[in-house]
Amino acid sequence: MTALHPAAPDVRDLTARPEWPDATGHFGPYGGRFVPEALIAALDELSEAYEAMRVDPEFIAEYARLQRDYTGRPNPVTEVPKFAEHCGGARVLLKREDLNHTGSHKINNVLGQALLTKRIGKSRVIAETGAGQHGVATATAAALMGLSCTVYMGEEDTRRQALNVARMRLLGAEVIPVTTGSRTLKDAINEAFRDWVTNVETTNYVFGTVAGPHPFPAMVRDFQRVIGDEARAQVLEREGRLPDAVLACVGGGSNAIGIFTAFVPDADVRLIGLEAGGDGVETGRHASSITGGDPGVLHGARSYLLQDANGQTIESHSISAGLDYPGVGPEHAYLHDMGRAEYRPITDSEAMEAFALLCRTEGIIPAIESAHALAGAMKVGQELGPDALLLVNLSGRGDKDVETASAWFGLGEHGAPTDEDARAVEAGRGADPGPGLDEEQHATEGAVANHEAVAGQDAGEQA
Amino acid sequence: MSALQTVIEGARAEGRAALIAYLPVGYPDVDTSIAAMVAAVEGGADVVEVGVPYSDPGMDGPVIQEAVEVAVSAGVGMTDVLRAVAAVSAAGAVPVVMSYWNPIERYGVDRFADDLAAAGGAGAITPDLIPDEAAAWLSASERTGLDRVFLVAPSSTDARLAATIASCRGFVYAASTMGVTGSRATVGDAAERLVDRSREVSGDLPVCVGLGVSTGDQAAEVAGFADGVIVGSAYVRQLLDGRGADGVRVLSEELAAGVRRARVGA
Numbered sequence A: 001m002t003a004l005h006p007a008a009p010d011v012r013d014l015t016a017r018p019e020w021p022d023a024t025g026h027f028g029p030y031g032g033r034f035v036p037e038a039l040i041a042a043l044d045e046l047s048e049a050y051e052a053m054r055v056d057p058e059f060i061a062e063y064a065r066l067q068r069d070y071t072g073r074p075n076p077v078t079e080v081p082k083f084a085e086h087c088g089g090a091r092v093l094l095k096r097e098d099l100n101h102t103g104s105h106k107i108n109n110v111l112g113q114a115l116l117t118k119r120i121g122k123s124r125v126i127a128e129t130g131a132g133q134h135g136v137a138t139a140t141a142a143a144l145m146g147l148s149c150t151v152y153m154g155e156e157d158t159r160r161q162a163l164n165v166a167r168m169r170l171l172g173a174e175v176i177p178v179t180t181g182s183r184t185l186k187d188a189i190n191e192a193f194r195d196w197v198t199n200v201e202t203t204n205y206v207f208g209t210v211a212g213p214h215p216f217p218a219m220v221r222d223f224q225r226v227i228g229d230e231a232r233a234q235v236l237e238r239e240g241r242l243p244d245a246v247l248a249c250v251g252g253g254s255n256a257i258g259i260f261t262a263f264v265p266d267a268d269v270r271l272i273g274l275e276a277g278g279d280g281v282e283t284g285r286h287a288s289s290i291t292g293g294d295p296g297v298l299h300g301a302r303s304y305l306l307q308d309a310n311g312q313t314i315e316s317h318s319i320s321a322g323l324d325y326p327g328v329g330p331e332h333a334y335l336h337d338m339g340r341a342e343y344r345p346i347t348d349s350e351a352m353e354a355f356a357l358l359c360r361t362e363g364i365i366p367a368i369e370s371a372h373a374l375a376g377a378m379k380v381g382q383e384l385g386p387d388a389l390l391l392v393n394l395s396g397r398g399d400k401d402v403e404t405a406s407a408w409f410g411l412g413e414h415g416a417p418t419d420e421d422a423r424a425v426e427a428g429r430g431a432d433p434g435p436g437l438d439e440e441q442h443a444t445e446g447a448v449a450n451h452e453a454v455a456g457q458d459a460g461e462q463a
Numbered sequence B: 001m002s003a004l005q006t007v008i009e010g011a012r013a014e015g016r017a018a019l020i021a022y023l024p025v026g027y028p029d030v031d032t033s034i035a036a037m038v039a040a041v042e043g044g045a046d047v048v049e050v051g052v053p054y055s056d057p058g059m060d061g062p063v064i065q066e067a068v069e070v071a072v073s074a075g076v077g078m079t080d081v082l083r084a085v086a087a088v089s090a091a092g093a094v095p096v097v098m099s100y101w102n103p104i105e106r107y108g109v110d111r112f113a114d115d116l117a118a119a120g121g122a123g124a125i126t127p128d129l130i131p132d133e134a135a136a137w138l139s140a141s142e143r144t145g146l147d148r149v150f151l152v153a154p155s156s157t158d159a160r161l162a163a164t165i166a167s168c169r170g171f172v173y174a175a176s177t178m179g180v181t182g183s184r185a186t187v188g189d190a191a192e193r194l195v196d197r198s199r200e201v202s203g204d205l206p207v208c209v210g211l212g213v214s215t216g217d218q219a220a221e222v223a224g225f226a227d228g229v230i231v232g233s234a235y236v237r238q239l240l241d242g243r244g245a246d247g248v249r250v251l252s253e254e255l256a257a258g259v260r261r262a263r264v265g266a
Helices: A037-055 A057-071 A106-119 A133-145 A155-160 A162-170 A183-197 A215-225 A226-239 A252-265 A330-337 A347-362 A368-384 A399-409 A422-426 A456-462 B003-013 B031-042 B061-073 B078-090 B099-109 B110-120 B134-144 B159-168 B187-204 B216-224 B233-241 B244-260
Strands: A077-079 A093-095 A124-129 A148-154 A174-178 A204-206 A243-252 A270-280 A285-287 A296-297 A301-304 A341-347 A389-394 B020-022 B045-052 B094-098 B124-126 B148-149 B172-175 B206-208 B226-229
Touching: A037 A106, A037 A183, A037 B159, A057 A077, A057 A106, A077 A226, A093 A226, A093 A456, A106 A124, A106 A133, A106 A252, A124 A133, A124 A183, A133 A162, A148 A155, A148 A183, A148 A204, A155 A174, A162 A174, A162 A399, A162 B094, A162 B172, A174 A183, A183 A204, A215 A226, A215 A252, A215 A330, A226 A252, A226 A389, A243 A252, A243 A296, A243 A368, A252 A389, A270 A347, A270 A368, A296 B099, A301 A330, A330 A341, A341 A347, A341 A368, A341 B031, A341 B134, A347 A399, A368 A389, A368 A399, B003 B045, B003 B094, B003 B148, B003 B187, B020 B031, B020 B061, B020 B206, B031 B045, B031 B078, B031 B187, B031 B226, B031 B233, B031 B244, B045 B078, B061 B233, B078 B094, B099 B110, B110 B124, B110 B134, B124 B134, B124 B172, B134 B148, B159 B187, B172 B187, B187 B206, B187 B226, B216 B226, B216 B244, B226 B233
Parallel strands: A093 A389, A124 A148, A124 A204, A148 A174, A243 A270, A243 A389, A270 A341, B020 B045, B020 B226, B045 B094, B094 B124, B124 B148, B172 B206, B206 B226
Antiparallel strands: A077 A093, A270 A285, A296 A301
């Protein structure tokens, strides 16, 4: 076992890294720093402080303690045999990032960056958020560490993810709805950069994904690689072998880089990123930056992005707010070009079918983001057959998505949504809900039918 | 010698600072924006920054964002920009393109340099391109003789200031305040300190100040210590408020008077 592969899930070695990026943050032709000069000093300060911190035994101990005692790491790997019946019989293991405190993998990164913020003596953090998971995680870390916190969120997303807006405010963060441009994640990032350049003396930008200018792609990867480090050891321990494929959804790409990194040296393990295909890449309404985009510069780095002939960013479309982003981290672009990882689109319908299936078959409500990876497993499992072992990153839980799912499937006390219901229209009302869930609400196979079950209020009398 | 440096030194020879006006192509439409640029020149602008619309203008405040969004939605592109460049040149001022990097990279760096030179453009200001990432643009501008203007900021270290200025040709853009574009009540001491620091390493290269200037008085204040005064949002505000090319001309006249009454009381 090389230094890249810690022997046990509780050993995390931030000092071991792939040979990329180079010293100036380039992953081959990708990455770098395309930002106003006014931010360079802050990025240099961050890079320098981070490079010192990541090998500092005190930081390593503190970060490990927080991961264990606050986040609840290591989280388990769960086999999902009934879901796997829909994956060509391949065996499917889920890495349970949904069980982390705050409900997703985002906490891994923000705890690291919040410690870094304190180390460089700044008292305020800002963050962008799409689905709200990174915003919630940042607000959480800020509350824990006594930092003031402002979160920028596209107005469109504040509507789609109202629950997370309330969570952030409960945690003491200021949430600023962004009303420029497409009013989604890309515009929230623009606003956060504007705030940062104005307040850089007091403020650190806690970036949520493996995109943005150097050092963010490398730093966020280092904080997220715990996912793959743990999972690789867990799979080896329980199966005595590595998985055939590792799957993760890709918006900016932090959960995917997080689970991929440990496996990059394992040439026989396929790394598969699932991008948000929206209505289908061929319709132009999607968020598949690698599958449906070209190289260019956005938000401080060169990578793949959705752009028109004039170099204007094209608005992305996805049912998943967390994947609704027209760019992708530069390391994914690099892994794609070198052929180490492959990227495929998953449509809204495919993702929602997988979402419903996992709910029904395994009692796990995934985030819609993560459901894209599950849908990928359904396809890849069919291709690889029953001998295959798939590891899927279940990057977050779906509590925040219940309203979107209700609109999609026509659930809820108000009956099926009408055409006047903007959320329902946006969620693609009328689309086939897929085999996982149907509008007649058939009971799960093998379950006690409703009329046979004991109602909750009567249960005590029979016990 | 560079076209930008020549015109700025010409102003200096008259005992004044140069007036540099920014307007984006395509607001409210391409023809009107070009008419506004010509009006800025008629009112006294020595240089026009011809702004390339961009969907993600991370360094711009709300005024410029609002105008640029309209141009982006209308599909305004580099062909329109080159037409504006030629018009500014015909009006007798020096045009320099102001563009975030992706529209140039998308158009093709060499193609952009060739077409800009052919249209009579002096060069380009690239607010989100630092010299460290600019290899393709450095070689294209070298080949075509175009000016390349990079930004320096109050937060730039001495080492970065020296390295960035060494890569500039035409002038040095001193982004005077930490923040985005937009009018401010005061320009602040940071601008003068940054200009002083830049001059220590800039040699003959002019140092111009942008971000925050909107009135004749502020222009006069900045002209007291800088070689050129860059005004953007205040010009765009004229168009947003519906005052059109006439409003732009009047503002130019006020600012042009400002840059001429500086040196005395400064």
